[in-house]
Amino acid sequence: MFERPPPARLPDAPMRIENPPVPEGINVSGQHPLRDFFVQGTLAVGVFAVCLLLLGALAGLLAPHVPFAWEQRAAARFWPQVPASPEEATLNELAARVAHAMKLPADMPIVIHYWPDDCTINAAASLGGHIVVYRGLLRQMESEDELAALLAHEIAHVQHRDVARGFLRGIAAALLLAGVDSVSPVFSGIGTAATQSFSREQESLADADAARATAALYGHTGGALALFSRLQAHLPHGLLDSLELTRSHPDFPRRIETVRAQSRQLARPETGTLTPLPAALRTLREAENNCRSDDLEWE
Amino acid sequence: MGLLIQLGIFAALLALGFLAGSRAERKHYASIREREAALRHILLVPVRRAPTRSPCRAQLVCGSVVIGMDYFKMTVAAFVNILGGRINAYETLVERARREAILRMKENAAALGGSHIFNVKFSTTNLRGQNNQQSGCVEVVAYGTALLPVRLEAGN
Numbered sequence: 001m002f003e004r005p006p007p008a009r010l011p012d013a014p015m016r017i018e019n020p021p022v023p024e025g026i027n028v029s030g031q032h033p034l035r036d037f038f039v040q041g042t043l044a045v046g047v048f049a050v051c052l053l054l055l056g057a058l059a060g061l062l063a064p065h066v067p068f069a070w071e072q073r074a075a076a077r078f079w080p081q082v083p084a085s086p087e088e089a090t091l092n093e094l095a096a097r098v099a100h101a102m103k104l105p106a107d108m109p110i111v112i113h114y115w116p117d118d119c120t121i122n123a124a125a126s127l128g129g130h131i132v133v134y135r136g137l138l139r140q141m142e143s144e145d146e147l148a149a150l151l152a153h154e155i156a157h158v159q160h161r162d163v164a165r166g167f168l169r170g171i172a173a174a175l176l177l178a179g180v181d182s183v184s185p186v187f188s189g190i191g192t193a194a195t196q197s198f199s200r201e202q203e204s205l206a207d208a209d210a211a212r213a214t215a216a217l218y219g220h221t222g223g224a225l226a227l228f229s230r231l232q233a234h235l236p237h238g239l240l241d242s243l244e245l246t247r248s249h250p251d252f253p254r255r256i257e258t259v260r261a262q263s264r265q266l267a268r269p270e271t272g273t274l275t276p277l278p279a280a281l282r283t284l285r286e287a288e289n290n291c292r293s294d295d296l297e298w299e
Numbered sequence: 300m301g302l303l304i305q306l307g308i309f310a311a312l313l314a315l316g317f318l319a320g321s322r323a324e325r326k327h328y329a330s331i332r333e334r335e336a337a338l339r340h341i342l343l344v345p346v347r348r349a350p351t352r353s354p355c356r357a358q359l360v361c362g363s364v365v366i367g368m369d370y371f372k373m374t375v376a377a378f379v380n381i382l383g384g385r386i387n388a389y390e391t392l393v394e395r396a397r398r399e400a401i402l403r404m405k406e407n408a409a410a411l412g413g414s415h416i417f418n419v420k421f422s423t424t425n426l427r428g429q430n431n432q433q434s435g436c437v438e439v440v441a442y443g444t445a446l447l448p449v450r451l452e453a454g455n
Contacts (some may be wrong), residue, residue: 017415019341031387033372040379040384044382
């Protein structure tokens with residue numbers, strides 16, 4: 001049992017009590033805050049960037065080994081089962097021809113979804129071989145060759161498993177970012193720069209495949225060249241838009257050069273007779289467009 | 300584009316936090332030093348019981364302060380929190396809060412006519428906002444027992 005000690009007796013001699021001035025600099029480091037910021041910031045950002053690059057590379061290695069059937073199962077719940085419109089049926093018929101020219105494996109079926117939105121000039125490959133094409137972008141097409149080049153580019157992303165790769169990288173980046181919430185703009189910036197760098201490599205490979213597919217289908221790469229040359233005019237012209245670090249795609253002159261390099265390699269001409277658009281899509285160009293913006297989102 | 304705007308806002312907040320935070324800190328330290336000199340006659344005694352046998356009255360006195368962190372300090376702390384280490388940016392913040400709380404406690408004692416404060420203790424709280432999010436505020440409370448002169452009753 002704890003026994004409480006008796007209270008201490010005060011000394012008989014009077015205690016001398018002093019309160020000297022509070023000494024400065026004992027409890028506070030003399031290091032300049034800016035030096036602290038740069039040293040700690042560089043260390044933290046460096047470690048984060050290395051982790052992100054390692055995880056990104058790991059995701060890139062793992063993605064091709066994820067069974068495509070898993071992607072299809074995951075994607076099935078997101079896409080509505082609606083009857084195909086005439087435009088969608090035409091797009092799927094052309095995509096089947098392009099996929100055949102690209103020697104896409106039979107267990108990688110491509111499904112094109114037509115999105116009737118004039119204000120979005122875009123197309124994107126998604127999980128499980130689903131590709132969405134917006135009417136805004138279809139309205140820009142002047143020939144079947146160009147449309148085939150566009151579809152080939154997106155199909156190449158499915159074939160290279162870029163969608164699964166991007167998905168895994170996104171998860172890795174989100175997990176890392178969750179731990180550094182308070183300085184998220186800095187780390188988001190690094191994450192985006194790293195992801196865009198991975199993305200630019202993938203886009204160049206998809207462009208090369210698109211050039212090969214159009215050459216195989218039409219005997220020349222004129223469609224891919226026409227697509228990139230004309231869409232270049234629709235790019236946003238802001239100062240920051242031209243910074244490569246912020247872009248997910250290489251710039252258009254470089255993409256045009258990729259197509260030309262493929263032409264030379266395949267010994268196919270860069271020009272030739274362009275095939276007219278299928279009838280179901282030709283009317284889209286003539287329909288009234290109520291959208292003010294014509295900024296390109298697809299690249 | 301959106302990301303660059305975010306980074307620009309981040310850099311602007313950082314610069315504002317550093318400049319405004321440093322200025323506020325310099326001014327606060329100057330005020331603390333001046334008031335500490337003025338209140339040095341009130342003695343703090345680090346024992347539990349009053350070191351006197353003279354008749355006296357005792358009363359609880361306290362001083363509390365809440366100080367917010369600037370964006371710059373929070374950012375540096377967030378960087379350090381990733382790898383660990385000494386957070387120098389917070390040391391000045393906590394020191395100012397502690398000295399300010401003592402000063403307010405002394406001002407409380409001075410208003411009551413006290414000359415000594417014994418059994419001084421501190422309490423520190425990290426204030427949190429909704430959803431347990433850090434709001435970037437620290438509260439320090441200093442409290443103790445002030446020795447006050449005995450009131451002479453009429454007829455004594």
